[in-house]
Amino acid sequence: MVRLTAKDIRKLTPSERQKKLDELYNEMSRIRIESATGGGTQNPYKIRGVKKAIARILTIQHQEELEASE
Numbered sequence: 001m002v003r004l005t006a007k008d009i010r011k012l013t014p015s016e017r018q019k020k021l022d023e024l025y026n027e028m029s030r031i032r033i034e035s036a037t038g039g040g041t042q043n044p045y046k047i048r049g050v051k052k053a054i055a056r057i058l059t060i061q062h063q064e065e066l067e068a069s070e
Contacts, residue, residue, distance in 0.1 A: 003053070004053045004057070005056075009057055009060050017060075021057050025054065028054070
């Protein structure tokens with residue numbers, strides 16, 4: 001997975017951002033299922049990066065909502 005920066009996320013349209021968020025949630029779910037079934041992931045720290053990317057997207061969405069309401 002490519003690391004998402006705040007600059008890259010801000011360039012995305014809201015629909016693209018939502019699509020990326022859905023992809024990340026699916027990837028996080030897949031990684032959790034893989035580790036729970038005992039398969040183990042190739043990179044156990046990958047879930048950490050996915051969670052951070054989700055947090056970045058949600059933070060930027062919230063910031064833009066606040067700016068729009070002002």
